[in-house]
Amino acid sequence: MRTVAVLGGGIGGLAASYYLCKSPQVSKIIVLESSSRFGGWLWSTRRSDGAVFEHGPRGIRPTGAVGRNTLNMVDDLGLAGEVLPVTYSHVASKNRYLYVNGQLHKLPSGLSGLLRTVPPFSRPLLPSLAMEILVKKGRGDDESVHSFISRRLGKELADIAMDSLCRGVFAGDCRKLSVRSCFPFLYNAERRGGSLTLGLLLGSDSTSVVSPGRLAQRSVKESWAQWSLSRGVETLPETITEFLQQSGRVQLHREAAVKHITPSASGWKITMEDGVISADHIISALPAKVLSSALPSSCHPLIQELQDIFTATVAVVNLEYDGSILPVTGFGHLIPSSEDRGLLGVVYDSVFFPQHNRPNGQTTRLTVMMGGAWFQEVFGAPETVTEESLLVKATEAVQSHLGVAAAPTWSRVAVHRDCIPQYYQGHFQRVESMRSFIKKNNLSLSLIGSSYDGVSVNDVIFSGRTAVEELLGSGV
Missing domain, CATH: 1.10.3110.10 (protoporphyrinogen ix oxidase, domain 3)
Known part of the structure; x- marks a missing residue:
């Protein structure tokens, strides 16, 4: 009988908790999330008129072991009926564009x-x-x-x-x-x-074997390129949260930022602003730098490696226009750094998920991505940038790149600070070094999430599964 503390209530922490719930070996699971909501970067706005806008990931790929794993989870949670698939034959899958030398070019x-x-x-x-x-x-x-x-x-x-x-x-x-x-x-x-x-x-030399369930089999049969959910991708973390609440073994804590982690006789003492909890094992889904600030000084080599994982800040601007305003149809267009360092790309949301448009009256939904590794260089420090200036930059890009003269009828600006870890050269050695330190020092600690083994939703979910399997010493 053991208590596992899961640090971070994004999709990685929730996924790890979901897999822990599948095992009778774990008696109590404590999830600590610093913000007021679970789900992390999986964040959807559902307007009262039926429109859905994504502020983070908008489509999830079904391919590979990690893709099958996520679909198996979706099916198990009873969400199969809400899946919105996009096939490889869809225009959004076939048409992708680059904006180079002031023009849109369809990729060959x-x-x-x-x-x-x-x-x-x-x-x-x-x-x-x-x-x-x-x-x-x-x-x-x-x-x-x-x-x-x-x-x-x-x-x-x-x-x-x-x-x-x-x-x-x-x-x-x-x-x-x-x-x-x-x-x-x-x-x-x-x-x-x-x-x-x-x-x-x-062919692949992957050792990850995940048997496809009904939904994953359907994705192959119907040739899905990506998928979402009818109420937006945030439905997935919301449904996992409901599953955890109903399990009777999970304590979910919002606004519970971890201040310090210290070893104890039985495992760990975790200090928060309003108290201390004990756990036999910690699964950390915190960003690398956040975890580094909570670890004890005895973990200095691990702390240094965690601090060396850099992150990028991305501005996400959702726009809605009346009517059909796109000169081309497809997934969207990307912009090389030689063309505009501040603009990363424009996604044509209405093309591949028209189900997320408001049902009354034709509209076009777009998402403009900006900043990334160039955020500070182009826009300045994230805390000093105004939403108004980012909105102006985004609407000017749509006007210039797509020839849209009209102003958007609705918009939302979100600045996601430190949202995507940057795997610089030698990243694999850094991760190996961190896990070697944990093993050598017999630390009851698992590292999961986008800082280590992949930044996609599928990768993050699979990292939670892998950590639980290693912890329990058997398949989940």
Whole structure:
């Protein structure tokens, strides 16, 4: 019989608590969340007229072991009927754009797109892919995403396509981000086959096995590219929270910021502003730097490694326009850093989840992402930036990039401070070092969440499952 304290009530902490609840080995679970709500960056606004706006992740991928795992959880929670799938044949899946040299360019797709020169690229992509087989395998343990793609596929693809992709996924600089940690399937493909082409053809070397449940099987049969929920992605943490409340074994605490963690005879003493609790084991879903400030000085090597994980701040501006105002249809467009360092991309929410539009009258919903690794350089310190200035920048971008002269009829600005960890070169060594320190010193501590093993919703949920399996020594 043991007590487990879960620090952080975002999707990682909630997922870990969910899996702990599945085991009779755990008698009590205590979840400590510093804010007034659970769910972390999974945050949806549901307007009274039926419209739904996402301020964080908006679509979740179903692929791979981690994707199947999330769908299994969704099914188990009784949410299958609320899933909104987007298939690979959908226009939002097929049409993705880059904004380069003041123009929108559709990314090449299909064989014809690879055979001919498609702006903004100066030559067809197929020769680069064909010649990639002849490129020698890298010698180092890690390298930047930009260096890796430049070496294997050419500088132009690195400067434009990969730069934009890293800004869209990580809000980060591809010249600093680690290819091994950010795109492990590319790194492993080169290691496995000597080239990306051969490595990908040889298939994955993943050891994670997750059997697909009914919903995951349906996603394969119907060829889903991504999915959401009818009331927004925040429905997932809300439903997990309800599950935990009904379990009878979970204590959920809001506005319970952790101040200090100190070892005790039985495990840990956790100090908060209004009291102290004891736990046999801690699963920390806190951001790395937040955890570092709570650990005792005896954990100095771990503290230093945690503090070396940097984060990016992202401004998310939701916009609604009357009518159909888009000149193109698709998922959205990304913007390379060479074009505009402050603007990361514009997502065409109405195209892929029209179910989230208000039911009466045609509208267009967009989300403009700004800042990231360039936030302070472009906008200044997050605490000094006004919502008004960010809204102006976002609406000007929509006007310039998409030719929209009208003003939005509704808007919301959110500044997510330190929301996306930046996996710089050597990140894998840092994580290995932290977990080695924990094991060597017999600390009853598990590290989960986006700071370590992947920033996607699926990765974070799976990190909670993995930690619970390792703690209990058996499958969940």
